[in-house]
Amino acid sequence: MDLLRFVGAIGIIQFHCDVAGGWIGLAALPMFIMLLVYYGAGKPIAQQARRLLLPWLAWSAIYACLKYTRSIINGAPLSSEFAPWMVLTGTSLHLWFLSFSFLFLLLCVLVPERTPTPLLTLVCVILSGASLWVSNTANLLIPLVQWMPVIPAAFAGLLMQRFSHQTVVPAALGCSAIVALFFGLDTMTPQLAIAGLAVALAVAIPMRQTKLVDTLSGLSLGMYLVHPAVMVFILIFVAKDAVLFFPLVLLGSILITALLKRFAPAIV
Secondary structure, eight states: OHHHHHHHHHHHHHHHTTOTTHHHHTTHHHHHHHHHHHHHTTSOHHHHIIIIIHHHHHHHHHHHHHHHHHHHHHTOOGGGTOOTTHHHHOSSGGGHHHHHHHHHHHHHTTSOTTSOHHHHHHHHHHHHHHHHHHHHHSOOOTTHHHHGGGHHHHHHHHHHTTOSSTTHHHHHHHHHHHHHHHTTOOSSHHHHHHHHHHHHHHHHSOOOOOHHHHHHHHHHHHHHHHHHHHHHHHHTTSOTTSTTHHHHHHHHHHHHHHHHHHHOGGGO
16 A cells, blocks of 8 residues: 555656656546545544645645746736635645545544444445546536546545455445446546556555655655646756656655655645
């Protein structure tokens, strides 16, 4: 699981750098959400706020400053850099998964612990199918267009806590997404399929925990949060379609995250 987080962070950077096959890397988003809910549901909300909302607020402030600076440099109005939906997503759109995950974990508190697993499973399946259908048929606005397709992954993370064999739920999500794809529901379904099967595989294959794996896993969130800023800086020197662009963004994201882990660990 820990190694999968690091690979997922690389995949997101690959997607945003428009590398060939980058659509596969986008599968890291439902995977991250699945794991966040799996490990976070049922834990104190204050703990989840520190883990999710604090980085969300900190990076929203950072990206707000970058946007303000860019508006001054370009002589553009602030309205061109900021939008009302940022209240829910953060000042950079990629931050949406933090606020979504926190809100979902907040809703999980409302689920009674004594809810029978079959009943909870049925409700999750129905709501997951509905969210997938809506995301493929409706013209959604930000942030619903980001949130709706990953709801099945969030419910999968919740159900993973209820099953003794954790491979069952993510494998079922992956197979269900493949079936949905054959029925023409193609918005995010390939990524849901990859995410579900990847998590199921990670659970099924035991791996010895090492210091290196712990270190790589600890870098994953920071890499995700910082890489858009790194991309802007690298674009000053290297074109986005250049061969070196993706490796430089990846390396820069890792190095900056490592520094932040040392001097500002609360935000990464």
